[in-house]
Amino acid sequence: MIKKIFVALAIFGLFSIFLPIMINFDFHQNLSELSTQYVKGSVEDLNSQNVVTSVIVTYRGLDTLGEVTVLFLATAGIGFLLKKRKGKKRVASELLQTSSSFLSVVIIMFGIFIFSHGHLTPGGGFQGGVMIASAFLLLMLSDVNLELNHTILQFIESLSGAFYVVVGLIGLVLTIGFLNSKIIPLGEYGNLFSAGAIPLIYSFVGLKVGSELTNILDAMGGD
Amino acid sequence: MISTIIIILGIIMIVAGIIAVHLKNLLAAIIVSGAISLLASIIYLILGSPDVAMTEASIGAGLTTIVFLFALNKARKEDKND
Numbered sequence: 407m408i409k410k411i412f413v414a415l416a417i418f419g420l421f422s423i424f425l426p427i428m429i430n431f432d433f434h435q436n437l438s439e440l441s442t443q444y445v446k447g448s449v450e451d452l453n454s455q456n457v458v459t460s461v462i463v464t465y466r467g468l469d470t471l472g473e474v475t476v477l478f479l480a481t482a483g484i485g486f487l488l489k490k491r492k493g494k495k496r497v498a499s500e501l502l503q504t505s506s507s508f509l510s511v512v513i514i515m516f517g518i519f520i521f522s523h524g525h526l527t528p529g530g531g532f533q534g535g536v537m538i539a540s541a542f543l544l545l546m547l548s549d550v551n552l553e554l555n556h557t558i559l560q561f562i563e564s565l566s567g568a569f570y571v572v573v574g575l576i577g578l579v580l581t582i583g584f585l586n587s588k589i590i591p592l593g594e595y596g597n598l599f600s601a602g603a604i605p606l607i608y609s610f611v612g613l614k615v616g617s618e619l620t621n622i623l624d625a626m627g628g629d
Numbered sequence: 630m631i632s633t634i635i636i637i638l639g640i641i642m643i644v645a646g647i648i649a650v651h652l653k654n655l656l657a658a659i660i661v662s663g664a665i666s667l668l669a670s671i672i673y674l675i676l677g678s679p680d681v682a683m684t685e686a687s688i689g690a691g692l693t694t695i696v697f698l699f700a701l702n703k704a705r706k707e708d709k710n711d
Binding site: 456458459488520528529530532533536537539540543619622623626627 | 699
């Protein structure tokens with residue numbers, strides 16, 4: 407009984423905190439000073455169509471590097487804790503096998519499109535990486551005896567992580583700043599090869615996230 | 630109009646959250662919590678942030694649900710072995 411009263415009080419307290427925010431809620435009509443700088447700088451300074459991508463990769467590039475590191479540590483932890491065991495396996499149906507072998511290629515291509523066009527269209531390395539991992543999940547569900555080549559996966563993962571840091575360090579050597587995307591010529595606005603190093607960095611992030619999540623799914627669904 | 634849609638989606642999300650907590654069937658609870666993420670991604674899309682909507686739909690509704698399903702499968706197998 408007392409427990410329920412406390413829960414009700416907690417919910418009421420949260421409600422009373424959020425009520426003034428909800429009443430005063432209004433869609434922002436004007437950008438704040440910082441946002442104006444980002445929107446202007448993304449077009450004039452970095453030549454990137456997608457403002458979100460230029461904030462994530464360049465203005466807050468160090469945070470993204472930290473995020474990728476956190477994901478790497480999570481993958482390493484899961485790999486240590488979960489051992490792959492061999493058990494009884496159910497064979498997938500003919501329909502699933504045929505369709506997934508066709509669909510997975512299309513999904514991988516779409517994932518590569520998402521992360522290589524991160525500076526032009528919504529999306530980027532993380533979303534594209536998850537899509538690639540979901541294509542491998544489809545393959546794992548359809549073919550139960552699928553053995554992923556872990557050497558290649560680790561090779562892709564560690565190399566793309568290392569190159570991400572190297573691209574950041576090149577900026578430091580050229581004294582523009584760590585992870586600054588102006589180390590490569592900016593190109594023409596709206597083209598695939600524009601916005602400096604942003605597509606390069608996002609491709610590394612996409613490959614790294616894709617191989618890491620494939621590893622996680624393989625370790626978890628292995629038995 | 631837009632705020633009405635958002636409020637309706639938000640109410641559905643709250644109801645789905647309560648259902649997910651009270652469901653006895655864990656498999657159904659995982660599916661319902663995946664649906665909450667999908668509704669949240671629709672709200673992000675309406676509010677004009679397609680990047681966040683994509684992340685929420687792919688990671689929240691897709692990957693997290695699958696990881697939970699795998700974990701549930703593993704936990705059930707451990708229970709049977711003991």
